[in-house]
Amino acid sequence: MNKKVYLETYGCQMNVHDSEKATYMLSDLGYAQTSEVDEADLVLLNTCMVREKAARKVYTRINEIKRDISKAARGKKLPVFGVMGCVAQAEADRLFERSRDIKMVMGTQAIPRLPNLMEQLDKGFDRVIDVRLSKEAEFLELQADNRQTKHIAYITITEGCNKFCSFCIVPFTRGRERSRPADRIVEEAKSLGKQGYQEIHLLGQNVNSYGLSGRYHGNLVSAEESAGITFARLLARVAEESGVPRIKFTTSYPRDFDDEIVRVMDEHDNLCEWVHLPAQSGNDRVLRAMRRGYTRREYIDKIEAIKRSKKDIAITGDMIVGFPGETDDDFSETMSLVAEVEYDGLYIFKYSPRPRTPAAAYADSITEEVKTERFLMLQDLQDRIQKRRYERYIGRTVEVLVEGMSSRSSSDYTGHTRCNKVVNFPIASDMLGRLAQVKVTEVKSHSLYGVMVKA
Numbered sequence: 001m002n003k004k005v006y007l008e009t010y011g012c013q014m015n016v017h018d019s020e021k022a023t024y025m026l027s028d029l030g031y032a033q034t035s036e037v038d039e040a041d042l043v044l045l046n047t048c049m050v051r052e053k054a055a056r057k058v059y060t061r062i063n064e065i066k067r068d069i070s071k072a073a074r075g076k077k078l079p080v081f082g083v084m085g086c087v088a089q090a091e092a093d094r095l096f097e098r099s100r101d102i103k104m105v106m107g108t109q110a111i112p113r114l115p116n117l118m119e120q121l122d123k124g125f126d127r128v129i130d131v132r133l134s135k136e137a138e139f140l141e142l143q144a145d146n147r148q149t150k151h152i153a154y155i156t157i158t159e160g161c162n163k164f165c166s167f168c169i170v171p172f173t174r175g176r177e178r179s180r181p182a183d184r185i186v187e188e189a190k191s192l193g194k195q196g197y198q199e200i201h202l203l204g205q206n207v208n209s210y211g212l213s214g215r216y217h218g219n220l221v222s223a224e225e226s227a228g229i230t231f232a233r234l235l236a237r238v239a240e241e242s243g244v245p246r247i248k249f250t251t252s253y254p255r256d257f258d259d260e261i262v263r264v265m266d267e268h269d270n271l272c273e274w275v276h277l278p279a280q281s282g283n284d285r286v287l288r289a290m291r292r293g294y295t296r297r298e299y300i301d302k303i304e305a306i307k308r309s310k311k312d313i314a315i316t317g318d319m320i321v322g323f324p325g326e327t328d329d330d331f332s333e334t335m336s337l338v339a340e341v342e343y344d345g346l347y348i349f350k351y352s353p354r355p356r357t358p359a360a361a362y363a364d365s366i367t368e369e370v371k372t373e374r375f376l377m378l379q380d381l382q383d384r385i386q387k388r389r390y391e392r393y394i395g396r397t398v399e400v401l402v403e404g405m406s407s408r409s410s411s412d413y414t415g416h417t418r419c420n421k422v423v424n425f426p427i428a429s430d431m432l433g434r435l436a437q438v439k440v441t442e443v444k445s446h447s448l449y450g451v452m453v454k455a
C-alpha cells in the first residue's frame with residue numbers, strides 16, 4: 001500500500017457503513033486510511049442532507065482542508081477531492097460547476113463501481129461521476145475482516161425508500177426501496193457472531209418495510225421473501241441463528257411497525273430494548289401534509305404496543321417543528337404527543353426545504369424566529385422528560401458494550417447500554433470490546449455515569 005485516503009463521514013449509520021464499504025473497495029486498490037489530510041492522495045467527504053445547506057458545507061469543508069494542507073505541507077500537490085453520499089447524489093454535476101477542486105462525484109449506489117471511477121482518474125480524466133440509481137442495484141457485502149469496527153457491526157437489510165414523505169429527500173438520493181435476501185443477511189450475522197462481534201445493527205431507511213417493496217418491484221428479494229417473510233420473521237431468524245449477544249435495528253417507520261415485532265423482541269433475549277420510531281409531528285393535518293400515512297392515534301397505538309412489552313423498551317424519535325402551515329395549535333399537539341410518549345431521546349429539527357421534495361413547493365409560512373421558538377420549547381420539554389427517564393437508572397446495573405475512551409476524560413471508558421444510552425465509567429481493567437456490568441450513579445445531560453461492578 002502506498003496511497004492514502006482521508007475520509008470524513010457525516011450523518012446516519014447508513015453513511016458510516018457506506019464509508020466502511022468505500023474504505024474496503026479502496027484498500028483493494030492499494031489505499032490505506034489516514035487521519036492526516038496532508039498525507040492524503042484522496043480526500044473523500046461522505047455527505048448527508050438532513051441538515052440545511054449541506055452542499056454549501058461541502059465547499060466550505062474542502063476550502064478548510066486545502067488551507068490545512070497548505071499550512072502543513074507547503075508546495076505539496078493537492079489530493080483528489082471526491083464527494084459521496086446524499087449531496088453527491090442530489091447535486092451530481094452541479095458540484096463540479098461550483099467547485100473546481102472536486103474531481104469525483106460518487107452517488108449512493110456507486111460504491112461497488114468505485115474502482116471504475118478511480119481507473120478513469122488514473123487514465124487522466126479530469127472529472128468523473130457516477131450517480132446512476134437502479135431498483136436492481138446490488139448490495140455490497142462486507143466480510144468481518146473488511147470492517148473497521150471490531151465490536152459493533154452494521155448489516156444493511158434494506159436500502160432506499162418508497163414512502164415519499166413530502167419533506168424528505170431520501171427517495172431521491174437513495175432510490176427505490178430494495179430488500180436484501182434474508183439468507184444473505186442471516187449468513188452475514190452468523191459470520192459476525194463467529195468472529196466474536198458483541199453487537200449488530202440491522203440497518204435500513206425503513207427496516208420494518210423489509211420485503212414489502214420486493215413484492216412489487218420483483219428485485220433482489222429471494223423466493224422466500226416473495227412468500228412473505230416480514231421484518232419480524234427476519235428479526236427472529238437473526239436472533240435465533242446469529243449467536244450475537246446484542247441486536248439492534250434502525251430506523252423504524254410507524255405505519256409498517258406492528259405488534260409482531262414487539263412479540264419477537266419479547267421472545268428473544270438478544271434483541272435489545274430500544275426502538276427508534278419517528279413521529280415527525282403530533283398533529284393530524286400536518287402529518288397529512290407530510291404524507292406520513294398515519295394519524296396521531298395510529299402512532300400512539302404503536303407506542304402503546306411497545307410499552308406493553310414485558311421488556312423495558314426505550315423509545316426514541318424525530319420531530320420536525322415549523323413545517324409549512326403549522327399553527328400554534330398544531331404545534332401544541334406535537335408538545336402533547338412528546339409529553340404522552342415520554343421519549344428517552346428525541347432529535348428535533350427545524351423544517352427547511354430540500355430541493356425536489358413536494359414540501360419545497362409549499363408556502364413556507366413559518367418565520368425562522370417562530371421555528372426557533374418552537375424548537376426551544378420542545379427541546380426544553382424533552383430535556384425535562386429525558387432527565388426523568390434517565391434518573392430511573394440510578395442505582396440500577398446496566399450492561400454496557402465498551403467501545404472506547406470517553407472524549408471528555410482519558411480515564412473513562414465509554415459505551416452504550418442495550419437501550420442505546422451512552423454510559424461512561426472509570427477504566428478498571430482492559431474491557432475494550434467487552435460487555436461490562438455498570439452500576440449507574442449519576443445522570444449527565446445526555447448520558448449516564450457509573451462504576452463497573454462486574455466484567
Ligand code: SF4
Nearest residue numbers: 161163164165168170
Ligand atoms: S419514510 Fe419518509 S422520512 Fe423516512 S426515509 Fe422514507 S421518505 Fe424519508
